[in-house]
Structure formats: structure tokens, C-alpha cells
Amino acid sequence: MKRNLNELVSTILNKINHINHLKQLQSHLTTLGHSQTHFYAFKLFRFCSIKLSNLHYAQQIFNHIHSPNIYLFTAIITAYSSQQNNHSLTFSIFKNMLNSPIRPNNFIYPHVLKSSKERFLIGSVHAQIVKTGFLEYPVVQTSLVDSYSKVLGGLRDAQKVFDEMSERNVVCFTALVSGYLRAGDVECGLKVFDEMVERDVPAWNAVISGCTQNGFFSEGIRLFREMVFVAAAGEGGFCKGNKPNQVTVVCVLSACGHASMLQLGKWIHGYVYRHGLVVDSFVSNALVDMYGKCGNLELARKVFEMDQCKGLTSWNSMINCYALHGNCEGAIAIFEQMVECGSGVRPDEVTFIGLLNACTHGGLVKQGCGYFDMMVKKYGIVPQIEHYGCLIDLLGRAGRFDEAMDVVKGMSMEPDEVVWGSLLNGCKVHGRTDLAEFAAKKLVEIDPHNGGYGIMLANIYGELGKWDEVRNVWCKLKQQKSYKIPGCSWIEVDDKVHQFYSLDQSNPKTEELYSVLESLFGYRSEVMIEM
DNA sequence: TTAGGGTTAG
Known part of the structure; x- marks a missing residue:
């Protein structure tokens, strides 16, 4: 009878798709005397939170149970930990559990750790894991490595947990590699990757993505070539083994774009089709970005047009392509299409950086200022320092220095190198040596060891005939052994x-x-x- | 029931 009811509940859950049906099922179960049965509460909770994405009602199902068991606690912690903004709630539920007769198990810890976004919180969960005797579980250890490596100052703890593991598999190695690369320590990340005996697709993806995100594009591309070579040479040829997947393609396309490697980018585009990879929004956007950065606006637009579900990043990528090419009309046309197409996509801060850049390159001062206002007033976006940088670039290039200085004075944060650099650039174009001196001084103040800024200031003093100042700047540069970073092209x-x-x-x-x-x-x- | 990998600006 019980088995029949279990099967019946499963069958019903497979067929329903609305909260009212779930409530009806819940009423029937209550009538049958199962209002407090953990098994059914668990089933209803999972269905409600996963299939219906209704965490609010799932919470009510949980609250209704007087003494939740470990399955229900795990289910609710899993549900909250997978959400972006509910980490503190996950933690308080975990604390409630610790105060109840229910003891944690190895399955609950990875979810609790996922919600631990501070080093001291991970430390307290770590202590709890030791206390309850679950430190020997590889999955729990890997979760510790991963969580520690994701918080500020946690890499040493991650490495320590990793070092103390008796058996290390590809997952914990990848977690540590990702940790180092996320922290910008490419050397250590690559060293750990070199030590890996087994490498699967996520491991390759982690190292390629990490290199790209740290600006090591050539290294990322080298690793991609190695991955392809290993996959092709592996048992069963290219059809089996660790073939690059969509994630790999997205990471390496980003590297191709930054390194302007059009031929490789095209080869990867072909690879996507040859190997039947689905062109999802990530792949499509990465292709648009790669073609744009490599100078082929036509192909970028073609891929963009083929995307049937354009999301915010798709529109932003296309706007940025046009901005990069100095095609302000194209960027503005895409923006207008984006807000008018009725897809509900709202522009974000990246959209306006692209638009402002496009206006700067096209000299569209009035329109650029209009977009800055629109961003703040219509879309409620708080300007970031990058937006101010664009605006000052726009005004400076047009020689509108009074307005540019008003913007600088009105900024809610300290102006950075981009802001003063943009102003200086405008000053040079329009021969405003007096203001150029002011901007260059600010640049030297921000980064006294940057030889480039010192040389610019010395040159401006030279133009003004201030030879004592020229000598002073050069003396300081020599004392500090500051040299200009050489210009590079490829x-x-x-x-x-x-x-x-x-x-x-x-x-x-x-x-x-x-x-x-x-x-x-x-x-x-x-x-x-x-x- | 539990662990690692993805695009756009600056």
C-alpha cells in the first residue's frame, strides 16, 4: 500500500506543473495522515523548489514540518545555497540544524560551504567538519579547497587542505588550479596544472579560461592547441576523450579576440560545426566578440543576426564591435534596436560604456552626453569610473574643458588614471598646455613610478619653457629608475x-x-x- | 542527495 502511494505521488509529480496542483496533492496527503511524513515533504519540497522554482512555497512546506530530518535540511540548504543572494539564510538554517537533534552528514557540507563567502565562516564550517568526523570525505575536502580558494586571503588554507588530502583526484586539482588563476597567480596555477596526472575537459577549461582572464592569451592558446593535440592523439582518435566543448570554445575565442588571431578564431568556428557543438548564447557572443576584435565586423554581424535569443551580452558585444571600429552609427542603431525590439532586455553599465566609446570615436558630443544622462535618469544606473572616463574623453577630444572639469569635480569617487589620461589626451590635441600640466601632475601623483607619466610631464614643462621643472622630473625618474613601458604591437x-x-x-x-x-x-x- | 570549467567594458 505504502509503495503504491509512493509510486502514485511520483507519477502525479511527473504530470503536474502548477502550484495549485501541488497544493491539492499536499491536501490529499494530509487527509491520508501524511502531513508530517518526511519522505513526502521532501518530495514536495524538491518539486516545488526545482521544477516550479518556487522557493517561497517550498519554505512553507519545510516550515510545516515540526521536526525536519537531514534530508529536508539538506534540501532546503541546497535550494538556498544555489541562489545568489541567500547565503546568510543558508547559514542561519544550518545553525538551526546544529541546535536541533539532527546531526550533519557529508552531503550537507558542500552546500553549506558553497554559501560561505567569508574566510572566517569557512573556518568555522571546517572546524565543524573536523568535529563531526567528515574531513576524510574527498568531496568535502574538495569543497573546502574550492571555497577557501574563492575568498580573500583563503588560498593558503586551500593549499593546506589540498596538501593534507590522502588522495587527490582531478576535481580537487582543478579547484586549486582555478583558485590560483582566479587570484591572478598564473605561475602557481600552471605549476599545479603541470602536476596533474589526469586532465579532463573541465580541468583544461579551467586553465585556458584562467590564462585568458589574466591576459595570458598566448599561453591560453598554447594550452588549447595542446588539449586538441592530446584529444586527437588519444585512444579512439578525435572522436573520444577530452574533446574541447562549448566552454573550451568560449574561453579560447576570447583569447583569440584579444590576441587578434583571426585564422585560429575561424578554425574554432569551423570546429563548432564539424563537431556538432550547439551554438548557445555563450558561443554566439564569444564568436561575435572574436570577429569584432579581429577586425571582421561583417562576420561578427552575421553571427549576431543568426542568434535567435539575443540576450543582454549579445547586444552589448555587437555594440562594442561597432564602437571598437569607430562606427558610431552602427553602435547607436544596435542600441536602438535593442531597446525597441520588445524583448525586455534592459541596457546595463556595459552597454553605456560601448555607446559612450562609440560617440567619442565619432565625435558625437551632444549624443554622448545625452546617453550619459539617459543611463542615470532613465535606467537608474550609477555611473562607474569607466563611464566618467568615457565622458571626459568625449568632452576633452571636443575641446570642452570647462565641462570636462565640471564632470571631474562632480565625480562621486576619486578620478583615476583613465580620467586624467583622457583629459591629458584632449589637452594635447587642443594645445591646452596649462591644463595638460595639471592632468600630468595628477597622473604622476597617482603612479609616481610610472616612467611614462613622468616623461609626459617633463615634455609639457619643456613646452612651457619650465626648464628647472624638466630637470627635476628627469632627476626623480633616474633616482627611481623609472622607465616607460615600451609600446607594443603585434x-x-x-x-x-x-x-x-x-x-x-x-x-x-x-x-x-x-x-x-x-x-x-x-x-x-x-x-x-x-x- | 554532495565537489572543479564559460562570453561583453575598463
Whole structure:
């Protein structure tokens, strides 16, 4: 009879899709005397929170049970920990559980840890894990490694837990690699990755994504090539093993975009189709971004048009493509299409950075200022320092320095290097040496060790004839041993990226390269020599 | 029932 009822409840839950049906089922179960039966409460809770995404009513189901068991506590903690803004609630439920007769088990800890966003909180859960004897469970250990590595100052604790593990699998290795890369420690991340005996797709993705996010694009691409090589050479050929998936493709396309590697980007686009990968919104947006950054606006637009479910990032990526190409009309047209298409997508702070950049490149001062106002007044977006940077760039390039300075004075945060740099740039264009001196001084104040700023200030003093100041700046630069970071440019030829640094002469073909440049420019140029 | 990997700006 009981078995029949269990089956019946499962069958009904498989068929219903509305909260009222769930309430009816709940009433029937109460009539049958099961209002406090943990098993059914658990079933109803899971259905309500997962299938109906109604955590509010799921909470009521939980509250209705006088003495919830470990399954119900795990279910409610799982539900809250998977949400963005309910971490403190997860924790308070866990505390309530500890105050009840119910003891934690190994299944509940990973969820509690997922909600622990402070180092001291993880430490207290860690102590609880030791106290209750669950530290030997690999999944619990991995959760500790992952959680510690995600909080400020937690990497050493993550490494310590990892070092004390008796058996380490690919998942805990990946958690640690991701931790180092997230913290920007690429060297340690790659070192741990090198130590991995087994590497699966998420492990490769973690290291490729980490390199890309830290600006190590060539390393990310090198690792992608290695992944493809290993997958192709593995048992069963390219059809089996750790083939790059959509996540890999998204990570490596981002690297291709930043490194302007169009040919590789195209090869990956082909790979997506050859291997039947679904072009979801992530893949589509990554392709749009890659084509845009590599200079092929036409293909970027083609991929964008093919996306049937354009989300905020899709629109933003396309706006940024146009902005990058200085095509302000295109950027504005996409923005207008975005707000008028009725899809309910609202612009965010990234949208306006793209739009303001586009207006700056097109010299559309009035429209740019209008978009800044629209962002604040219509969409309630608080301007970030990047928006101020764009606005000052826009005004500075147009020579509207009084307005630019009013914006600087009205900023709710301290102006940064981008803000003063934009103003300085405008001053140079319009010959406002007096204001340029002011901006350059600010830049030197912010970063006294940046030789580039010092040299700019010295040059401005030179233009003003302030030779004592010129001497002072150069003396300080020499004392500090501050040098300007050399300008760098790169080009992709035959699938290889060649980097060129200003004035460097270390390349064995230096003389030959300079001769070519000389024949091109008609004079001895000191442009770029490859490193 | 529990653990690791994804795009856009600056």
C-alpha cells in the first residue's frame, strides 16, 4: 500500500506543473495522515523548489514540518545555497540544524560551504567538519579547497587542505588550479596544472579560461592547441576523450579576440560545426566578440543576426564591435534596436560604456552626453569610473574643458588614471598646455613610478619653457629608475603572432628590418622591432 | 542527495 502511494505521488509529480496542483496533492496527503511524513515533504519540497522554482512555497512546506530530518535540511540548504543572494539564510538554517537533534552528514557540507563567502565562516564550517568526523570525505575536502580558494586571503588554507588530502583526484586539482588563476597567480596555477596526472575537459577549461582572464592569451592558446593535440592523439582518435566543448570554445575565442588571431578564431568556428557543438548564447557572443576584435565586423554581424535569443551580452558585444571600429552609427542603431525590439532586455553599465566609446570615436558630443544622462535618469544606473572616463574623453577630444572639469569635480569617487589620461589626451590635441600640466601632475601623483607619466610631464614643462621643472622630473625618474613601458604591437602571419616592441634591437634581423622600414618611410625610422 | 570549467567594458 505504502509503495503504491509512493509510486502514485511520483507519477502525479511527473504530470503536474502548477502550484495549485501541488497544493491539492499536499491536501490529499494530509487527509491520508501524511502531513508530517518526511519522505513526502521532501518530495514536495524538491518539486516545488526545482521544477516550479518556487522557493517561497517550498519554505512553507519545510516550515510545516515540526521536526525536519537531514534530508529536508539538506534540501532546503541546497535550494538556498544555489541562489545568489541567500547565503546568510543558508547559514542561519544550518545553525538551526546544529541546535536541533539532527546531526550533519557529508552531503550537507558542500552546500553549506558553497554559501560561505567569508574566510572566517569557512573556518568555522571546517572546524565543524573536523568535529563531526567528515574531513576524510574527498568531496568535502574538495569543497573546502574550492571555497577557501574563492575568498580573500583563503588560498593558503586551500593549499593546506589540498596538501593534507590522502588522495587527490582531478576535481580537487582543478579547484586549486582555478583558485590560483582566479587570484591572478598564473605561475602557481600552471605549476599545479603541470602536476596533474589526469586532465579532463573541465580541468583544461579551467586553465585556458584562467590564462585568458589574466591576459595570458598566448599561453591560453598554447594550452588549447595542446588539449586538441592530446584529444586527437588519444585512444579512439578525435572522436573520444577530452574533446574541447562549448566552454573550451568560449574561453579560447576570447583569447583569440584579444590576441587578434583571426585564422585560429575561424578554425574554432569551423570546429563548432564539424563537431556538432550547439551554438548557445555563450558561443554566439564569444564568436561575435572574436570577429569584432579581429577586425571582421561583417562576420561578427552575421553571427549576431543568426542568434535567435539575443540576450543582454549579445547586444552589448555587437555594440562594442561597432564602437571598437569607430562606427558610431552602427553602435547607436544596435542600441536602438535593442531597446525597441520588445524583448525586455534592459541596457546595463556595459552597454553605456560601448555607446559612450562609440560617440567619442565619432565625435558625437551632444549624443554622448545625452546617453550619459539617459543611463542615470532613465535606467537608474550609477555611473562607474569607466563611464566618467568615457565622458571626459568625449568632452576633452571636443575641446570642452570647462565641462570636462565640471564632470571631474562632480565625480562621486576619486578620478583615476583613465580620467586624467583622457583629459591629458584632449589637452594635447587642443594645445591646452596649462591644463595638460595639471592632468600630468595628477597622473604622476597617482603612479609616481610610472616612467611614462613622468616623461609626459617633463615634455609639457619643456613646452612651457619650465626648464628647472624638466630637470627635476628627469632627476626623480633616474633616482627611481623609472622607465616607460615600451609600446607594443603585434600581427598574425601564417598562424603565428609576431610581437614588436618600440626601439628594441634584440632581434637578430634588426638591421634588415630597419632597412625595410627605411625603404618604406624614406628615412631611418625607430618604429618597431620584433621581440 | 554532495565537489572543479564559460562570453561583453575598463
